[in-house]
Amino acid sequence: DAGVTQSPTHLIKTRGQQVTLRCSPKSGHDTVSWYQQALGQGPQFIFQYYEEEERQRGNFPDRFSGHQFPNYSSELNVNALLLGDSALYLCASTPRTSGVYTGELFFGEGSRLTVL
């Protein structure tokens, strides 16, 4: 049973460029969340998708956008990259309905973005 998979694992961009990160949720999961983890910090919530719509959003500018496809996979897009966007981007999935709530998210290994 495949867990959450993310691609690419590492990438380097320059300021002003655009980047797209991809995520496939764990089998049986239909809700995808994205988190940004800067160096020395905890993960910070970017947004959450289910039923192909953005449902919740954290305190991130509009340069950060996303998409969810009918197969539940998701993309995170960041435009006009800044040096401060350098971070590990984590995708997490959950089943939309799962009995007793535990708050458990299933994370992928992340995509490490370096902006030069």
Next chain:
Amino acid sequence: DQQVKQNSPSLSVQEGRISILNCDYTNSMFDYFLWYKKYPAEGPTFLISISSIKDKNEDGRFTVFLNKSAKHLSLHIVPSQPGDSAVYFCAASPLGGGSNYKLTFGKGTLLTVNP
């Protein structure tokens, strides 16, 4: 404004002893509190959680204690094992109102268990 705080960046304990990791929060709207463990080059993995209506939850060697009046929770690991060496994140979440699974994380505590 950090709503979830882990004030100890690191903790070192001997194998077999107890590890106690602490976490404070400021937002009274949090309903669920969680601990995640992260190894290098891996994503965080869920460890244990506790609802705000409880004060203790236990799962094997891991116990989480919640003190709502003090807005404080702690994770106890007994006995500690070298394989427990990792970064531990405290996280909190509101429940309902469309906020399920919107976690707020602390900065993490690096636990090192020495053989």
